[in-house]
Amino acid sequence: MSCCLPDVDAVSNLPASLAKGPSREELTLSSRVLPNGVRQTDLAVPGVHCGACIANIESTLGNLDGVEYARVNLSTKRVSVRWRENAGAPPITEALGQLGYESHLFEQGADEKDETLAELIRGLGIAGFAAGNIMLLSVSVWSGAEAATRDLFHWLSALIALPALAYSGRIFFRSAWGALRNGRTNMDVPISIGVLLAYGMSLYETATHGPHAYFDASASLLFFLLIGRTLDHIMRERARVAVKGLARFAARGATILHGDGTSTYLPVGDIEPGMNIMLSAGERVPVDARVLKGRSDLDCAIVSGESDPVAVEPGAELRAGTLNLTGPLTIEATAKAQDSFLAEMMRLMEAAESGRGGYRRIADRASALYAPVVHLTAFLAFIGWMIAAGDFHRALTIAVAVLIITCPCALGLAVPIVQVAAARRLFENGIMVKDGSAMERLAEIDTVVFDKTGTLTLGMPRLVNSNEISARDLALAAAIALHSRHPISRALAETQDGKSAAEWSFDAVQEVPGFGLEAAIGDNVYRLGRAAWALAEAGSIVGTVLSCNGEKLAAFSFEDRLRAGAAAAIAELHDRQIAVEIVSGDRSDAVAAVASALGISRISAGVLPSGKVERLDALKAEGRRVLMVGDGLNDAPALAAAHVSMAPASAADIGRSAADFVFLRESLAAIPLTLDTSREANRLIRQNLVLAVVYNAIAVPIALLGFVTPLVAALAMSLSSVIVIANGLRLGTGKSRRSACESEAAKPTTKVFPTKEAMAS
Amino acid sequence: MTGLLLLLPIALFLGGLGLAAFLWSLKSGQYEDMDGAAERILNDDG
Numbered sequence: 001m002s003c004c005l006p007d008v009d010a011v012s013n014l015p016a017s018l019a020k021g022p023s024r025e026e027l028t029l030s031s032r033v034l035p036n037g038v039r040q041t042d043l044a045v046p047g048v049h050c051g052a053c054i055a056n057i058e059s060t061l062g063n064l065d066g067v068e069y070a071r072v073n074l075s076t077k078r079v080s081v082r083w084r085e086n087a088g089a090p091p092i093t094e095a096l097g098q099l100g101y102e103s104h105l106f107e108q109g110a111d112e113k114d115e116t117l118a119e120l121i122r123g124l125g126i127a128g129f130a131a132g133n134i135m136l137l138s139v140s141v142w143s144g145a146e147a148a149t150r151d152l153f154h155w156l157s158a159l160i161a162l163p164a165l166a167y168s169g170r171i172f173f174r175s176a177w178g179a180l181r182n183g184r185t186n187m188d189v190p191i192s193i194g195v196l197l198a199y200g201m202s203l204y205e206t207a208t209h210g211p212h213a214y215f216d217a218s219a220s221l222l223f224f225l226l227i228g229r230t231l232d233h234i235m236r237e238r239a240r241v242a243v244k245g246l247a248r249f250a251a252r253g254a255t256i257l258h259g260d261g262t263s264t265y266l267p268v269g270d271i272e273p274g275m276n277i278m279l280s281a282g283e284r285v286p287v288d289a290r291v292l293k294g295r296s297d298l299d300c301a302i303v304s305g306e307s308d309p310v311a312v313e314p315g316a317e318l319r320a321g322t323l324n325l326t327g328p329l330t331i332e333a334t335a336k337a338q339d340s341f342l343a344e345m346m347r348l349m350e351a352a353e354s355g356r357g358g359y360r361r362i363a364d365r366a367s368a369l370y371a372p373v374v375h376l377t378a379f380l381a382f383i384g385w386m387i388a389a390g391d392f393h394r395a396l397t398i399a400v401a402v403l404i405i406t407c408p409c410a411l412g413l414a415v416p417i418v419q420v421a422a423a424r425r426l427f428e429n430g431i432m433v434k435d436g437s438a439m440e441r442l443a444e445i446d447t448v449v450f451d452k453t454g455t456l457t458l459g460m461p462r463l464v465n466s467n468e469i470s471a472r473d474l475a476l477a478a479a480i481a482l483h484s485r486h487p488i489s490r491a492l493a494e495t496q497d498g499k500s501a502a503e504w505s506f507d508a509v510q511e512v513p514g515f516g517l518e519a520a521i522g523d524n525v526y527r528l529g530r531a532a533w534a535l536a537e538a539g540s541i542v543g544t545v546l547s548c549n550g551e552k553l554a555a556f557s558f559e560d561r562l563r564a565g566a567a568a569a570i571a572e573l574h575d576r577q578i579a580v581e582i583v584s585g586d587r588s589d590a591v592a593a594v595a596s597a598l599g600i601s602r603i604s605a606g607v608l609p610s611g612k613v614e615r616l617d618a619l620k621a622e623g624r625r626v627l628m629v630g631d632g633l634n635d636a637p638a639l640a641a642a643h644v645s646m647a648p649a650s651a652a653d654i655g656r657s658a659a660d661f662v663f664l665r666e667s668l669a670a671i672p673l674t675l676d677t678s679r680e681a682n683r684l685i686r687q688n689l690v691l692a693v694v695y696n697a698i699a700v701p702i703a704l705l706g707f708v709t710p711l712v713a714a715l716a717m718s719l720s721s722v723i724v725i726a727n728g729l730r731l732g733t734g735k736s737r738r739s740a741c742e743s744e745a746a747k748p749t750t751k752v753f754p755t756k757e758a759m760a761s
Numbered sequence: 762m763t764g765l766l767l768l769l770p771i772a773l774f775l776g777g778l779g780l781a782a783f784l785w786s787l788k789s790g791q792y793e794d795m796d797g798a799a800e801r802i803l804n805d806d807g
Binding site: 050073122 | 803
């Protein structure tokens with residue numbers, strides 16, 4: 001059971017009392033209604049990782065009142081709970097919290113069954129069955145079955161191949177037809193033509209008692225291609241599920257106060273301007289609003305990129321998505337959800353979506369060149385043999401043989417197999433690839449634009465002058481700070497990490513929102529917070545201080561903490577001749593400090609969300625291909641506008657869904673790693689395409705001369721596919737040593753990227 | 762030839778049985794939690 005200790009990393013971020021999941025109102029709101037008065041709630045529980053966790057969670061949840069069924073899915077790290085409606089939502093999150101598991105709701109719609117995958121796997125099963133059986137029959141034909149037996153075998157093959165073509169082939173035919181209707185071609189067009197012609201000609205051949213039928217070729221072609229397609233889909237789906245499982249930041253609902261003193265919990269979409277909302281500490285502002293009562297500090301990092309919390313008092317305007325840190329507020333909604341800041345970002349995103357609209361995938365570009373050449377060759381072969389031999393049947397057979405032998409089995413696998421291997425390696429390093437073309441686009445970039453708060457930095461302050469403060473004062477400050485979730489308090493509390501705060505027994509501690517914390521021990525009153533409030537005579541002192549009865553004990557200074565590996569990652573990007581710049585919504589002095597620490601010279605500060613998009617458009621107009629890395633709501637339009645985009649796991653919901661890559665680990669080393677992997681993948685894809693062309697250069701003359709029997713076709717196609725797959729898998733094996741030594745290196749706090757020499761050893 | 766008439770249907774039937782079993786296992790959700798299934802077998806109460 002030792003492996004079942006609570007997820008230390010996840011919990012230590014917050015004091016234990018604050019590590020809470022969604023409230024019961026939110027659970028009710030997000031649950032699905034099943035028949036017979038039962039509701040189902042699905043929660044992401046990132047901490048489950050072994051059989052004991054499963055048994056633990058299922059038995060605990062199963063024993064709760066009103067719970068009918070609880071089931072853990074270890075692969076997706078989710079829990080489904082079915083509960084009876086009449087009893088109200090059971091305390092699921094509390095129960096999980098007591099077991100030490102953090103839980104959260106995930107994006108709705110994510111729990112729908114993956115129909116595409118099911119269709120692909122069913123198609124794969126049927127194609128595999130058909131290919132295997134037809135191949136067995138074909139082997140008998142090749143070993144010398146004659147006359148009636150051969151015809152019987154051919155007819156049987158035709159019978160088996162028909163459902164395979166109709167069911168499994170659908171996936172290709174549909175996509176090919178879609179492309180043709182829009183006047184484009186893609187990889188599926190030559191595939192569909194090849195498969196269908198092979199089947200049609202073999203049927204004719206069989207009916208006329210001919211010796212050569214290519215049923216095996218058409219079935220095994222479908223089988224091979226479906227393997228590539230299915231792996232590709234599984235890989236991307238795994239990434240998408242992992243990203244959807246991350247905690248949501250947007251509020252789902254809010255507690256509305258009515259004039260008569262009662263309150264109800266309403267979904268965000270039902271909140272009307274003018275309604276009064278009760279917002280407790282730790283909640284996010286659901287819609288744009290104005291403060292009516294109360295004082296607090298707001299964390300705006302994810303909304304505007306400002307790194308310092310903002311103190312608010314009655315009359316202040318709040319933007320949807322900001323986090324209330326310290327005190328309860330009563331706020332009045334000033335806009336509906338669909339008119340709030342978040343919705344405005346969505347509109348900007350839609351407007352900016354053209355960023356990658358014009359991109360055509362390598363496979364499609366290759367097939368645009370390839371298909372006309374192949375089809376023209378087949379046509380010329382037909383004409384040539386008609387003129388030379390005058391035999392219609394023979395000319396047609398040879399033309400179809402050319403199509404079959406060139407049918408892009410290898411070409412169809414060349415791209416997906418490499419991308420699957422690359423995505424797998426990135427997945428192992430905590431980087432999720434959401435889109436197959438993302439790696440192709442990433443390999444082309446020459447500029448990286450970073451957001452600052454939350455991307456280059458963690459958006460969390462760190463104490464920098466601990467050596468000037470006595471250990472006793474620091475321990476006292478940390479013990480007081482434990483009572484607040486203000487980022488500065490958390491930074492102070494972290495300085496004592498592991499050590500017990502029990503030696504201080506306070507008679508009372510209270511948080512004064514907007515100012516700081518006040519603690520009493522006997523007659524002494526300690527204050528931790530703004531200098532002007534904590535000190536009897538502040539004078540010129542500003543910033544955060546600890547005072548005893550108005551006398552200064554210590555002054556603290558903080559700076560935003562850089563992400564691990566930030567400097568190394570920027571240096572690596574410079575090494576690769578990639579231009580780096582910062583576009584941030586924060587104050588210019590804060591941006592300049594980070595930029596100089598990282599050696600970045602091009603910066604823009606105080607930029608609005610639309611300004612970020614304009615900056616990207618300007619870069620695009622210069623002909624640059626830009627990777628945008630950002631996390632906030634204000635970055636989301638820019639993420640959509642960039643050629644390719646990346647977001648950390650801590651990013652805002654819409655930012656994460658707009659980004660092509662999401663990296664789950666803290667370190668920015670993910671960026672050069674992803675770039676290298678993508679570039680290497682692109683190199684292998686090109687190699688594979690060259691291999692496919694070389695194969696064709698050898699095979700086509702043989703086909704043109706009329707020497708391609710079904711046996712030759714089967715051998716040639718399998719050989720070329722195996723070569724391409726083997727070449728693609730080099731990506732997985734060649735670097736496994738490197739990723740292993742990276743994960744070791746990733747453990748120390750400041751991670752240094754392994755040098756080329758270290759990797760070679 | 763008579764041997765073939767007997768053996769071919771048997772072979773295809775067995776192959777079809779395998780395919781049907783696969784499709785059934787897919788439909789009944791046995792591939793939805795591969796990691797979980799590997800761990801659950803070690804739990805006593807199933």
